[in-house]
Amino acid sequence: xxxxxxxxxxxxxxxxxxxxxxxxxxxxxxxxxxxxxxxxxxxxxxxxxxxxxxxxxxxxxxxxxxxxxxxxxxxxxxxxxxxxxxxxxxxxxxxxxxxxxxxxxxxxxxxxxxxxxxxxxxxxxxxxxxxxxxxxxxxxxxxxxxxxxxxxxxxxxxxxxxxxxxxxxxxxxxxxxxxxxxxxxxxxxxxxxxxxxxxxxxxxxxxxxxxxxxxxxxxxxxxxxxxxxxxxxxxxxxxxxxxxxxxxxxxxxxxxxxxxxxxxxxxxxxxxxxxxxxxxxxxxxxxxxxxxxxxxxxxxxxxxxxxxxxxxxxx
Amino acid sequence: xxxxxxxxxxxxxxxxxxxxxxxxxxxxxxxxxxxxxxxxxxxxxxxxxxxxxxxxxxxxxxxxxxxxxxxxxxxxxxxxxxxxxxxxxxxxxxxxxxxxxxxxxxxxxxxxxxxxxxxxxxxxxxxxxxxxxxxxxxxxxxxxxxxxxxxxxxxxxxxxxxxxxxxxxxxxxxxxxxxxxxxxxxxxxxxxxxxxxxxxxxxxxxxxxxxxxxxxxxxxxxxxxxxxxxxxxxxxxxxxxxxxxxxxxxxxxxxxxxxxxxxxxxxxxxxxxxxxxxxxxxxxxxxxxxxxxxxxxxxxxxxxxxxxxxxxxxxxxxxxxxxxxxxxxxxxxxxxxxxxxxxxxxxxxxxxxxxxxxxxxxxxxxxxxxxxxxxxxxxxxxxxxxxxxxxxxxxxxxxxxxxxxxxxxxxxxxxxxxxxxxxxxxxxxxxxxxxxxxxxxxxxxxxxxxxxxxxxxxxxxxxxxxxxxxxxxxxxxxxxxxxxxxxxxxx
Numbered sequence: 001x002x003x004x005x006x007x008x009x010x011x012x013x014x015x016x017x018x019x020x021x022x023x024x025x026x027x028x029x030x031x032x033x034x035x036x037x038x039x040x041x042x043x044x045x046x047x048x049x050x051x052x053x054x055x056x057x058x059x060x061x062x063x064x065x066x067x068x069x070x071x072x073x074x075x076x077x078x079x080x081x082x083x084x085x086x087x088x089x090x091x092x093x094x095x096x097x098x099x100x101x102x103x104x105x106x107x108x109x110x111x112x113x114x115x116x117x118x119x120x121x122x123x124x125x126x127x128x129x130x131x132x133x134x135x136x137x138x139x140x141x142x143x144x145x146x147x148x149x150x151x152x153x154x155x156x157x158x159x160x161x162x163x164x165x166x167x168x169x170x171x172x173x174x175x176x177x178x179x180x181x182x183x184x185x186x187x188x189x190x191x192x193x194x195x196x197x198x199x200x201x202x203x204x205x206x207x208x209x210x211x212x213x214x215x216x217x218x219x220x221x222x223x224x225x226x227x228x229x230x231x232x233x234x235x236x237x238x239x240x241x242x243x244x245x246x247x248x249x250x251x252x253x254x255x256x257x258x259x260x261x262x263x264x265x266x267x268x269x270x271x272x273x274x275x276x277x278x279x280x281x282x283x284x285x286x287x288x289x290x291x292x293x294x295x296x297x298x299x300x301x302x303x304x305x306x307x308x309x310x311x312x313x314x315x
Numbered sequence: 316x317x318x319x320x321x322x323x324x325x326x327x328x329x330x331x332x333x334x335x336x337x338x339x340x341x342x343x344x345x346x347x348x349x350x351x352x353x354x355x356x357x358x359x360x361x362x363x364x365x366x367x368x369x370x371x372x373x374x375x376x377x378x379x380x381x382x383x384x385x386x387x388x389x390x391x392x393x394x395x396x397x398x399x400x401x402x403x404x405x406x407x408x409x410x411x412x413x414x415x416x417x418x419x420x421x422x423x424x425x426x427x428x429x430x431x432x433x434x435x436x437x438x439x440x441x442x443x444x445x446x447x448x449x450x451x452x453x454x455x456x457x458x459x460x461x462x463x464x465x466x467x468x469x470x471x472x473x474x475x476x477x478x479x480x481x482x483x484x485x486x487x488x489x490x491x492x493x494x495x496x497x498x499x500x501x502x503x504x505x506x507x508x509x510x511x512x513x514x515x516x517x518x519x520x521x522x523x524x525x526x527x528x529x530x531x532x533x534x535x536x537x538x539x540x541x542x543x544x545x546x547x548x549x550x551x552x553x554x555x556x557x558x559x560x561x562x563x564x565x566x567x568x569x570x571x572x573x574x575x576x577x578x579x580x581x582x583x584x585x586x587x588x589x590x591x592x593x594x595x596x597x598x599x600x601x602x603x604x605x606x607x608x609x610x611x612x613x614x615x616x617x618x619x620x621x622x623x624x625x626x627x628x629x630x631x632x633x634x635x636x637x638x639x640x641x642x643x644x645x646x647x648x649x650x651x652x653x654x655x656x657x658x659x660x661x662x663x664x665x666x667x668x669x670x671x672x673x674x675x676x677x678x679x680x681x682x683x684x685x686x687x688x689x690x691x692x693x694x695x696x697x698x699x700x701x702x703x704x705x706x707x708x709x710x711x712x713x714x715x716x717x718x719x720x721x722x723x724x725x726x727x728x729x730x731x732x733x734x735x736x737x738x739x740x741x742x743x744x745x746x747x748x749x750x751x752x753x754x755x756x757x758x759x760x761x762x763x764x765x766x767x768x769x770x771x772x773x774x775x776x777x778x779x780x781x782x783x784x785x786x787x788x789x790x791x792x793x794x795x796x797x798x799x800x801x802x803x804x805x806x
Contacts, residue, residue, distance in 0.1 A: 032694030039436040040358025041701060051434045082350035084487045093503055156542040164542035165535055169502055259532040264504020277694040
């Protein structure tokens, strides 16, 4: 298990290094100057030059890449061109919303998907199975931003139970924060839960058809015991893969939902920074996301190994 | 009456009085978040929309009707030759951090704005200033290299506000000014909060607290208004909802004008646009009312030159370029382009450009001009079109007040070079007297209109929505600001 983990860790570091280079090159070749953007149409050329010098944009790209990489290794992600605040603080602030939102949505979707998937698989062909399949079909098909707007219309505009959006800040209390994230989390969780429930169902059905299940039943275990001790554990691998992918997606892919609910999350930060050519922020956030995806994949790999002993044996 | 009844009556009176006491807080919706809060170091209009007249003040200021009024300078005198302005400052004014305001702060602010390494986005406003001196703590003398009648106007801009050397370092994140509101907090990505300044030198604000909330998505802006999350959206981003909001008794819709001349800019040096006949053909090919209806849902005033219709010196020159496709085709034929030609139309992100662009492309196609549309982000637009001058046509709203002077700069992105107009602008700078200035401005409007420098489309409207109980918000936008000094809730 340890050798397995070390090997995965090494390939992870290499992935990150390659990713940093790709991100930097890709973003540097995008046309548009952050200083010119900030100063607008009436700025004199020497004013733009003065601002470029102030922002540290007058050194070469190789030097800037090394500065950026070195800074990141020591925990310094630089200073935003537009906001003039440390990128670390900005990302930290946004993560305080995006991370809880992603976890909230993932918890909701798991809580819905597991029971739904298990019920559908164990009572194959029953009314319960048919309705789970029908509802999840709908859940996959409905665009989440449309569902989000529907939620706003019903719960914010008509019933006035929730605000139409915005985030009051965690200093207003845990409850206020959770309340503000509830509609967005539901909007994000619906399609995720639908996909997860369907994967759970089909994976469990496949497992239930396996020989070892028949053996387990033959040696006298009840249906319930077979399900919990043998089938579920083996059916989890594809489900874990999907959960891992969904979490990475939720972290920054919530941008449309963030826009509908005007939440200051990570996705909106990237979007804003790209249009303002706040390159250092874009680079750092994208790097962070790559890091998050790589780490989540690593954790999912470890979880596979925990679930499936065959993966631990290395040769 | 029993004691219990007395108590009940007293409780009722209390309940009524607290219910009828007007609210003293407001939440203002804005589409864009300011990148920082220092109006002297970036061009973003969103900065002024938060800080102008609320946190920061200049020597002079704009009033809601666009006229210039005294602010931190109570009065000023101009020397005979028009070269020296002597400003008398208000006394007893202090910055929000408690430091006093005097002539040294004015010298610091103006010298900083016009310095060699200044990053002021409107450095041109200070170009003619030769020296700024404090002759005593309450008097500042500004000496110009040549007479400039527009100095008090220039100093009213948000880019010319007075800052203090003690607090300028923090201006980007926690601004310190002299205005009727004090900066309180900024939750980045979400809101900026300001509170009333109890020590304000002038008439104190009626509101105790104001929150600016940033909502970029038009649908979300609508939902926020309907759910009561924001009280007003002074520049409402979705004109298509206005009729619905107008019909709702909870809201009032206010239509005003802005300083935004929305034009189809033409690259005057690029063939065939270097031929005036071709530019005139473009002007006649455009149907302004179709563009205003189609792109702006009917909000906007047609213009025939580069000048704001609400200004006293405005001349209606739309008659120079009526919609006449026949004439446009004839003009193209006269220019030797009977078969038409191809060009590019590069569009920045605002909806007036993207929607308007599609309509204009169709109208130009009618007379044989084939345009290839490309949609650009602002940063790309600035690089390619504005600085690189690599375009044929583009659509943009010029939002700076009184910016007809850009036509005197042959290096400006539409590359128009006319000595007569350049001389007029020199004369304008040297003229302080209002009637004479109007005369010159009208001549300039006529010249650019008759030269068909650009396609003049419409003056951008300011479409504001607010809770019907709010009074005192600006109706027009002589500068991009949300001045909350006089805003209050009616009972």
